[in-house]
Amino acid sequence: MPESNPNPPTLDGITARDVTTARLTTRVLFAGDQSGIPVIFVHGNASSATFWEQAMLDLPDGYYAIAPDQRGYGGADPTAKIDATRGAGDLADDLDALMTTLDIDKAHVVGHSLGGSVLWRFMADYPSRVRSVTMAAPGSPYGFGGSVGLDGKMAYPDGAGSGAGVVNVDFARQMAENVTEDGEGTPRFVMNAFYWKPPFKPEREEALLLSLLSEHVGGEAYPGDSVESENWPGAAPGKFGPANALSPLYVGDVSKLYSINPKPPVLWIRGADDQIVADGSLFDIAQLGLIGAVPGYPGEDAFPPQPMVGQTRAVLKEYAENGGTYEEVVFEECGHTPYIEKRDDFNEHFHKHIEAN
Secondary structure (H helix, E strand, O other): OOOOOOOOOOOOOOOOEEEEEEOOOOEEEEEEOOOOEEEEEOOOOOOOOOOOOOOOOHHOOOOOEEEEEOOOOOOOOOOOEHHHHHHHHHHHHHHHHHOOOOOOOOEEEEEHHHHHHHHHHHHHHHHHHEEEEEEEOOOOOOOOOEEEEOOEEOOOOOOOOOOHHHHOOOHHHHHHOOOOOOOOOHHHHHHHHHOOOOOOOOOOOOHHHHHHHHEEEEEEOEEEEEEEEOOOOOOOEEEOOHHHOOOOOOOOOHHHHOOOOOOOEEEEEEEEEOOOOOEOOOHHHHHHHHOOOOOOOOOOOOOOEEEEHHHHHHHHHHHHHOOEEEEEEEOOOOOOOHHOOOOOHHHHHHHHHHOOO
C-alpha cells in the first residue's frame, strides 16, 4: 500500500517549504512576519498542517505562524517512523528540533487532538521553550483508550484496548487507497460525521479531506502493529505508529507536568458535542463494547469507558494546585474542531491568551 497521498493546496498567504532538522525532513507551513513572535501549530491524527491554515492567517499582526506536518503525516519523510514505545517522545523531540533549526528559542504552542497529546509531552520535556499552551480538543494526558478512572490507571497491564489493534482497518485501507467518495464508513463520511458536529461543513472540505488522506499508512505507520492479548478485545499495542504512541502503556509519567519549571499557562478549548475526545467517546473500544457494538465486552466493572475529558480536567486542576494556571472553555453546538467550527469564538479566546503571555 502507498505510504501517503499528495499534499493539498494551500491558502493564499501560506508558504509551504521542506525543512530538514537533525531528526526529520518534513513540509512546514508558514504565515506572517518572520520577525514576529512565533506560534507553532501541531495537528491531530488523520490530518496534517493543512487543518491549521485559516487559524494561522487569522493571527494578529506581530506573530509568525508555523505548522509542521508531523512524523508519519503529510509531507514528512515516509521512512521516518514513530517509535511508539516512547509515547509522544519522538513527536515532541521533532518539535524541539524544528525550533532549533528555525532558530526559535520560545514559542506559543497550539495543539489539536493528537497534537494536544504531543504538547503534554512537549510541556513536560521542554517547558523553557513554551510561552503558552493552547489545547483544542486535546487527547487525555493519559493517552487514548485502555485507561480507566480519573487517575488514568490502565485497564490491563499490556495496554489491551488501546493502540493499533483497535483501529478500524477498513478505514486505514481506504485512506491508503485515497478513497474520496461519500458513503457510510468512508473517510469523508467519518470526517463530516465526527470531526465537526453535523450539519456543519467547512468551506475547505476537499482540502481537509486530502489532508486526512495524506497520513502515512502501513504496519509501521498507521494504524501500526499490534500483538495478541489474552485480554479483551484480544489485541495490545505494538511498537510503531501514532495509534500505539497514544497507548497508556507508553504515555509515561504524567505527574512530571506538576513539577516542571516554568509552568506555561494553558488554555483548553473543546466542543460540548465532541464524539472523538469525550467521556463516552465513540472511538473508545470500551464505550463501543458497553453499547453492544463490539462483542465479548467484559463489563463496565472490568473495563469502563475512558473518562477522557474528566482525566484532562483532573490533571489540569493538579497542575494549577502546583503553581500552574489553566482555563477551560466549552463551545456549545461544536464537535472535535473548535478552531474550524467556531472560528471567531476560538480566535477571541486564543488571541487573548497569547497576547497576555
